[in-house]
Structure formats: C-alpha cells, structure tokens
Amino acid sequence: MRGRARKVSVAELAAAVRERAAGAGxxxxxxxxxxxxxxxxxxxxxxxxxxNDGDTLAGVAPMDGYHLSNARLDELGRRAGKGxxxxxxxxxxxxxxARLRAAPVGEAVEWPTFDRALDEPTPAGxxxxxxxxxxxxxxYLLMDDPVLGAWHRVRGLLDECWYLDAERExxxxxxxxxxxxxxxxxxxxxxxVELSDxxxxxxxxxxxxxxxxxxxAEGDGYVVSES
Ligand SMILES: Nc1ncnc2c1ncn2[C@@H]1O[C@H](COP(=O)(O)OP(=O)(O)OP(=O)(O)O)[C@@H](O)[C@H]1O
Ligand SMILES: [Mg+2]
Numbered sequence: 001m002r003g004r005a006r007k008v009s010v011a012e013l014a015a016a017v018r019e020r021a022a023g024a025g026x027x028x029x030x031x032x033x034x035x036x037x038x039x040x041x042x043x044x045x046x047x048x049x050x051x052n053d054g055d056t057l058a059g060v061a062p063m064d065g066y067h068l069s070n071a072r073l074d075e076l077g078r079r080a081g082k083g084x085x086x087x088x089x090x091x092x093x094x095x096x097x098a099r100l101r102a103a104p105v106g107e108a109v110e111w112p113t114f115d116r117a118l119d120e121p122t123p124a125g126x127x128x129x130x131x132x133x134x135x136x137x138x139x140y141l142l143m144d145d146p147v148l149g150a151w152h153r154v155r156g157l158l159d160e161c162w163y164l165d166a167e168r169e170x171x172x173x174x175x176x177x178x179x180x181x182x183x184x185x186x187x188x189x190x191x192x193v194e195l196s197d198x199x200x201x202x203x204x205x206x207x208x209x210x211x212x213x214x215x216x217a218e219g220d221g222y223v224v225s226e227s
Pocket of ligand 2: 041064
C-alpha cells in the first residue's frame with residue numbers, strides 16, 4: 001500500500017478505527033498530529049461524532065488543554081512564543097495519556113480543554129469514563145527529540161497516529177483569520193503567523209514520517225496515503 005493514495009469519507013475512517021479498536025484490549029488511543037490550522041480539531045470532532053452514532057464510544061482529548069497559563073508564560077518570558085513546543089506542559093500531557101491507557105474503562109479521568117475566547121486552559125474541561133476510544137489531537141504528537149520536553153514519550157502511548165496536512169497558503173490564511181478574530185490587528189496577525197505559526201509548521205512537518213497515515217482534506221472527504 002506504500003505511496004498509494006485514496007479518497008475516503010469520515011464514515012469510512014470511523015469504521016476502520018472502530019474495527020481496529022475492537023481488536024485491541026482496553027482503551028484505544030488514536031492521535032491526529034499536524035501543523036497549526038490543518039484542521040485537526042475539526043477532524044477529531046467529526047470523527048468522534050461518526051464513532052458515537054447512538055452511544056458514547058469515543059471522546060476527544062485535545063493537546064491544547066496543556067497550554068501553560070498566560071501567567072506562567074509571563075513568568076517564563078515566553079508569552080510571545082505561545083504555541084511553540086516549550087509553551088505546553090508536555091510531561092502533564094504524556095502523563096495523562098498514560099493514565100487514560102492504564103485506567104479501567106469506566107473510571108473517571110479528567111482532561112483539560114482550551115478556551116479560545118479566554119485564551120486559557122480549562123482544568124477538567126472534559127471527563128472520560130466509559131469511552132473506549134480516545135482521539136487526541138495536536139501539533140507535537142509525533143516529535144521524537146528528547147531535548148524538547150516530554151513529547152518524545154507520546155508516540156509510544158498511541159495505538160495509531162495520523163498526520164493531517166494542508167497547503168502552506170491554506171494554513172497561513174486560516175491562521176491569520178483566527179488571530180484577527182482573536183483581536184489582533186492585520187499586521188500583528190501576519191507577524192504571528194510568519195514568525196511563530198509557520199515555523200512551528202516546519203518543525204511539525206519533519207515528524208510526518210512517524211505517522212501511520214497521512215491525510216489531506218479534499219471536498220467532503222480526505223485523501224489518505226499509508227506509510
Ligand atoms: N476539511 C476542511 N475544509 C475546509 N475548512 C476546514 C476543514 N477543516 C478545517 N477547516 C477550517 O480550518 C480552520 C482551522 O481548523 P481547526 O481549528 O480544526 O485546525 P487545527 O489543526 O485544530 O488548528 P490548531 O493547530 O491551531 O488548533 C477552521 O476555520 C476550520 O473551520
Ligand atoms: Mg485545534
């Protein structure tokens with residue numbers, strides 16, 4: 001299958017995940033990695049809804065919940081770099097993923113989410129109990145450089161991990177719009193995209209080879225290539 005690309009719907013992706021998860025013991029962890037603005041959160045939630053057709057089989061555990069607070073970033077002098085690998089609690093993220101794996105299905109595991117309006121994490125924004133499948137999504141799930149915090153511990157905690165990609169221009173347009181919507185001026189939004197987001201995208205692009213599948217949105221589905 002190496003190198004072959006095919007177009008699939010989210011329902012087909014969900015059916016394949018459901019089958020693989022059914023064959024695994026315990027809770028099944030799927031990762032969706034990719035550059036900022038690629039559509040990871042959108043895919044995670046659409047896939048989750050497709051998996052939860054009638055019952056609660058799956059939930060989403062966003063890496064974004066592990067953003068350091070703005071107060072902590074100010075202490076560290078890293079507010080301007082928000083979104084870069086060292087501005088997250090990577091050890092906390094890896095630790096809670098390990099806990100999700102180890103905890104019996106049915107036992108409550110709290111997970112923080114990220115509030116874009118407040119620009120801060122929400123502790124225990126979601127709680128997992130009976131979900132047999134957890135979709136975790138974020139930029140740095142496939143990083144293997146041990147110098148950059150605990151990100152290198154994440155890949156081994158996931159049963160499978162996808163890489164969602166998009167054209168650089170698409171990323172830049174989406175991210176500039178998001179920063180403007182968040183209150184930045186056009187110039188400040190562009191600067192954040194050029195100096196921070198697209199640099200993170202380049203860092204993340206180097207991790208693509210560690211994914212099981214690479215996906216790209218096309219129309220109402222995704223083009224998938226297996227590695
Ligand atoms: N398949 C798609 N087709 C068109 N637009 C999309 C698609 N997927 C996502 N988008 C849009 O792109 C933007 C970014 O999507 P999303 O927030 O899911 O990206 P993300 O990868 O989670 O970004 P971040 O890394 O910043 O959290 C949103 O405005 C979303 O509506
Ligand atoms: Mg997101």
